[in-house]
Amino acid sequence: MANYTLKVRRYQPESGEGPYWEEFDVDLDPSLSVLDGLLQAKDRDDGSLSVRCSCRAAICGSCGVKVNGSSTLACKTQIGEAHEAANRRSKDASTPPPRGADEEYKPAEGEERGARTREPGREIARDDERGQAGAEDAPIVIEPMGNMPVIKDLVTDMESTHWTKIRRVTPWLLPHGEAPEREYVVEPESMIDITQSMACIQCGACVSSCLSMEADPDFIGPAALAKAYRFVGDPRDAETKERLHDLAHDPHGIYDCTHCFSCIDACPKGVAPMDQIMRLRRKAGEHGIDDDPNNGHNHVTAMTKIIEKKGTNDESLLIQESYAPGVKGKLKPTKGAVKGLTESLPTVLRAIKTGKARSLSKLIPGIHPKLPGGAQDEVKAIYEHTEAHREEFNLYIKGEEGDEAEVAVAEGLEPPQSREEAVQ
Amino acid sequence: MPAHDVLVIGAGLAGQRAALAAAEQGVSVGIVSKVHPVRSHSNAAQGGINAALNPGDSWESHAFDTIKGSDYLGDQDAVEIMCREAPEEILHLEHLGVTFHRNEEGKLGTRAFGGASAARTYYVADITGQAIMHVLYEQLMKHSDSVARYEEWFCTALALDEAGECCGVVTRNIADGSMELFEAKSVILACGGNGQVWKPTTNALICTGDGIAMAYRAGAKLMDMEMIQYHPTTLAGKGFLITEGARGEGAHLLNAKGERFMERYAPNKMELASRDVVSRAEQTEINEGRGFPDGTVALDITVVPRKRVHEALREIVLVGRDFAGVDITREPIHIKPGNHYTMGGVKTDVDGRTDIPGLYAAGETACVSVHGGNRLGANSLLDTLIFGRRSGVDASARAKRIDRTRPSKAVLEAEQAQIDAISSREKGSGRRVSEIKLELGTTMDAKVAVFREEAGIQEALETVRRLKGEAESAYIDDKGSVFNQDILAAIELGYMLDNAECTCVAALERKESRGAQYRTDFPERNDEEWLKHIDLQLSDDGPEISFSEVTITQWEPQERTY
Numbered sequence: 007m008a009n010y011t012l013k014v015r016r017y018q019p020e021s022g023e024g025p026y027w028e029e030f031d032v033d034l035d036p037s038l039s040v041l042d043g044l045l046q047a048k049d050r051d052d053g054s055l056s057v058r059c060s061c062r063a064a065i066c067g068s069c070g071v072k073v074n075g076s077s078t079l080a081c082k083t084q085i086g087e088a089h090e091a092a093n094r095r096s097k098d099a100s101t102p103p104p105r106g107a108d109e110e111y112k113p114a115e116g117e118e119r120g121a122r123t124r125e126p127g128r129e130i131a132r133d134d135e136r137g138q139a140g141a142e143d144a145p146i147v148i149e150p151m152g153n154m155p156v157i158k159d160l161v162t163d164m165e166s167t168h169w170t171k172i173r174r175v176t177p178w179l180l181p182h183g184e185a186p187e188r189e190y191v192v193e194p195e196s197m198i199d200i201t202q203s204m205a206c207i208q209c210g211a212c213v214s215s216c217l218s219m220e221a222d223p224d225f226i227g228p229a230a231l232a233k234a235y236r237f238v239g240d241p242r243d244a245e246t247k248e249r250l251h252d253l254a255h256d257p258h259g260i261y262d263c264t265h266c267f268s269c270i271d272a273c274p275k276g277v278a279p280m281d282q283i284m285r286l287r288r289k290a291g292e293h294g295i296d297d298d299p300n301n302g303h304n305h306v307t308a309m310t311k312i313i314e315k316k317g318t319n320d321e322s323l324l325i326q327e328s329y330a331p332g333v334k335g336k337l338k339p340t341k342g343a344v345k346g347l348t349e350s351l352p353t354v355l356r357a358i359k360t361g362k363a364r365s366l367s368k369l370i371p372g373i374h375p376k377l378p379g380g381a382q383d384e385v386k387a388i389y390e391h392t393e394a395h396r397e398e399f400n401l402y403i404k405g406e407e408g409d410e411a412e413v414a415v416a417e418g419l420e421p422p423q424s425r426e427e428a429v430q
Numbered sequence: 431m432p433a434h435d436v437l438v439i440g441a442g443l444a445g446q447r448a449a450l451a452a453a454e455q456g457v458s459v460g461i462v463s464k465v466h467p468v469r470s471h472s473n474a475a476q477g478g479i480n481a482a483l484n485p486g487d488s489w490e491s492h493a494f495d496t497i498k499g500s501d502y503l504g505d506q507d508a509v510e511i512m513c514r515e516a517p518e519e520i521l522h523l524e525h526l527g528v529t530f531h532r533n534e535e536g537k538l539g540t541r542a543f544g545g546a547s548a549a550r551t552y553y554v555a556d557i558t559g560q561a562i563m564h565v566l567y568e569q570l571m572k573h574s575d576s577v578a579r580y581e582e583w584f585c586t587a588l589a590l591d592e593a594g595e596c597c598g599v600v601t602r603n604i605a606d607g608s609m610e611l612f613e614a615k616s617v618i619l620a621c622g623g624n625g626q627v628w629k630p631t632t633n634a635l636i637c638t639g640d641g642i643a644m645a646y647r648a649g650a651k652l653m654d655m656e657m658i659q660y661h662p663t664t665l666a667g668k669g670f671l672i673t674e675g676a677r678g679e680g681a682h683l684l685n686a687k688g689e690r691f692m693e694r695y696a697p698n699k700m701e702l703a704s705r706d707v708v709s710r711a712e713q714t715e716i717n718e719g720r721g722f723p724d725g726t727v728a729l730d731i732t733v734v735p736r737k738r739v740h741e742a743l744r745e746i747v748l749v750g751r752d753f754a755g756v757d758i759t760r761e762p763i764h765i766k767p768g769n770h771y772t773m774g775g776v777k778t779d780v781d782g783r784t785d786i787p788g789l790y791a792a793g794e795t796a797c798v799s800v801h802g803g804n805r806l807g808a809n810s811l812l813d814t815l816i817f818g819r820r821s822g823v824d825a826s827a828r829a830k831r832i833d834r835t836r837p838s839k840a841v842l843e844a845e846q847a848q849i850d851a852i853s854s855r856e857k858g859s860g861r862r863v864s865e866i867k868l869e870l871g872t873t874m875d876a877k878v879a880v881f882r883e884e885a886g887i888q889e890a891l892e893t894v895r896r897l898k899g900e901a902e903s904a905y906i907d908d909k910g911s912v913f914n915q916d917i918l919a920a921i922e923l924g925y926m927l928d929n930a931e932c933t934c935v936a937a938l939e940r941k942e943s944r945g946a947q948y949r950t951d952f953p954e955r956n957d958e959e960w961l962k963h964i965d966l967q968l969s970d971d972g973p974e975i976s977f978s979e980v981t982i983t984q985w986e987p988q989e990r991t992y
């Protein structure tokens with residue numbers, strides 16, 4: 007048994023007042039969940055504290071919330087771990103924000119320069135010392151999910167957001183012709199492949215964490231697109247190409263994802279929605295759908311090729327190839343290419359203005375530095391290995407994170423060199 | 431007043447299947463659920479669904495296993511229907527898009543399950559219930575024109591007309607607290623079981639026996655209420671389920687001395703004997719001091735190849751990691767028997783009809799009875815689908831046949847008054863609803879569990895009756911209208927207490943040991959006196975007992991060994 011403080015963002019719509027914070031003291035075994043904590047507060051202190059919940063075992067998908075700022079299921083988050091995370095978070099908040107990568111490092115007052123390169127063991131000791139300075143008992147912060155309107159306390163309106171988006175992707179199988187007398191005979195791997203998407207419990211944690219949706223509320227989003235892959239990857243579905251065309255041509259579709267990995271982190275079931283979006287993109291390309299209005303396909307292809315060839319992003323090439331694929335080296339560019347390049351100008355200017363493309367000189371083709379030594383060969387090797395082992399990235403085949411190292415060792419793949427070595 | 435020809439209460443597998451079947455008949459259908467349909471507890475069915483679909487298998491073999499598993503309390507006509515129609519149902523689901531596991535030829539593949547004489551369990555990894563339910567929900571979205579969904583609406587009572595026929599349901603829209611009287615020609619109860627009456631349980635918090643209690647209050651007969659399944663592999667304390675699929679894949683049960691103790695209880699089927707048999711074996715090991723200090727035995731999945739575990743038992747890997755801190759691919763996990771399934775329920779015929787005209791029941795809410803004294807693993811999904819579909823079809827036929835009668839507003843007013851009364855109780859006027867629920871759960875788990883005896887059941891019954899009195903004055907905190915879960919919990923407590931009372935009365939009455947009912951004071955099965963169902967009907971003094979025959983078609987009761 008241990009004592010915890012839950013700091014809950016509450017909202018009682020009938021009170022006429024805005025949201026407020028309320029703290030509840032609970033007392034339970036650290037191995038129990040944040041949901042168990044909330045239910046104890048509800049049972050003992052205030053029955054009006056509202057949270058959807060049912061199975062308590064991460065299968066019904068009801069209790070999506072934010073714990074310490076991260077979207078997750080309350081039932082799947084151990085309260086002891088949430089408490090530690092809250093302490094770490096409160097410490098982070100009291101230390102200066104991380105510096106920009108380019109900024110030269112200057113030790114803060116009283117901080118030794120060596121502190122930055124301390125060994126892991128030392129780091130823990132250091133954190134403990136800091137912990138004593140005050141953050142020991144930071145409350146566990148619990149809020150409703152993001153990107154959705156709040157109905158009451160931790161209950162959000164999933165219908166107007168999540169479910170509307172799910173319905174957007176025609177979420178049912180569209181086979182052609184009469185069903186066979188027996189089952190459809192399909193590759194066994196194809197069923198395992200889409201089972202990762204089927205593992206989705208529609209909890210909305212990915213939607214809550216989605217940064218693209220924050221910027222573009224119309225983005226179809228990680229959950230609905232993972233659902234879409236469940237049909238696109240299903241050999242029984244006869245409208246694969248139509249689905250892909252639809253999702254690629256929607257300006258809020260598959261190319262609206264910015265590849266930020268938030269949904270993968272948030273998903274409690276290992277569905278890895280972003281991976282499913284990437285698979286949709288790849289399949290769209292395989293089906294020759296390369297004329298989407300976002301230039302998404304060309305952009306992805308260009309980026310992939312550039313990294314394969316040069317190891318780092320050559321921004322000048324990326325813009326050329328995204329807007330006018332194949333233009334490089336052509337003395338007489340096609341009309342379409344000229345149009346594309348012209349259309350790219352506002353993007354180029356915006357990129358320079360915002361610092362995404364750092365200087366004009368960066369935009370002159372052909373001066374992009376190559377990786378030193380044999381590093382480029384290693385990048386190529388990663389490409390080849392990935393291509394050859396695509397299907398093994400499915401969780402139903404490779405298992406959880408802990409097994410990755412073993413899989414690599416078993417297949418004779420060398421562990422990657424550290425960055426310092428590679429640069430030397 | 432919303433009106434439909436067929437109104438389905440509950441949107442798990444039985445409810446969704448019933449609604450889709452009714453829609454196919456061309457009637458107007460509504461489906462009401464207190465949670466969003468995909469939150470329903472059918473999600474939790476991990477292991478699979480049985481059907482004799484392989485060329486070497488037969489429905490008779492499936493039926494015999496089911497009947498033997500039921501300890502001969504299952505009605506054999508109903509079991510025959512279920513097992514005969516199973517293959518077609520599996521193929522139907524496959525055609526709708528369920529991602530069933532395939533064998534190397536790309537055809538449907540099976541796994542072994544408890545109490546079965548052939549590997550006839552079809553599955554999607556260990557998320558079979560979830561995979562099927564999400565596919566049915568896809569179909570509900572597809573057929574939005576013909577099936578109206580009322581998501582997050584709570585039912586408080588059935589409405590009967592003057593002739594005693596069911597003609598509607600009183601509901602509360604959880605979003606805003608408004609009360610609504612739904613009109614229907616046929617009402618199908620598909621509200622799941624009553625696992626929350628016990629603590630711990632593998633069941634979700636929503637499994638509060640709503641359908642069983644509403645039917646009982648309306649005067650319908652309940653049957654086999656003493657038959658409560660304890661699942662052999664649940665996590666101690668938390669009650670989470672570890673699928674029987676783990677044993678189907680070859681996992682062993684070990685006591686603290688490392689012995690594979692099932693050798694002594696079921697030398698032929700070992701870990702894959704019927705659930706009642708395995709649960710009793712485990713509890714005996716624990717009671718006789720051969721368990722671990724935390725009151726458990728161990729499930730050893732490390733004997734199953736790791737690659738296979740990841741492919742077929744991934745959910746269990748997650749449950750072990752997230753809820754027990756154990757990597758099941760590397761070390762055994764501690765488990766014990768835990769409350770899992772309601773074999774009994776609202777007495778129905780093979781078309782889901784109850785004693786009340788117009789009222790149907792399907793799935794765990796119903797007792798057809800195909801499970802009798804003990805349900806076989808992977809037969810519950812099948813039960814929900816077969817009898818869900820049959821209820822939907824018959825309810826539609828009735829709706830086409832009869833004229834609509836309008837339910838009286840009086841029932842709506844009475845329900846509103848009841849809710850107002852609960853809301854108006856002052857804090858401190860009685861006990862908290864949560865306290866009463868906790869006492870109920872721990873009492874039932876202590877006295878009406880794997881092993882039972884007269885004094886214990888009697889004590890439980892007295893406790894339940896005291897708690898019923900206390901519930902009358904229990905108070906709640908939330909007085910609001912929007913998403914008031916407090917008021918729902920108070921109503922659910924009433925449902926649970928009715929369920930508990932019926933279980934205690936039936937368990938006390940059955941003076942023999944059969945299936946899940948093991949009486950230490952009557953340790954033998956007694957076919958002469960007790961090869962019959964106990965039926966319960968509400969009277970002024972609580973549940974009134976009567977008996978009904980068990981239907982036997984071709985399998986005479988035999989001694990039951992595994």
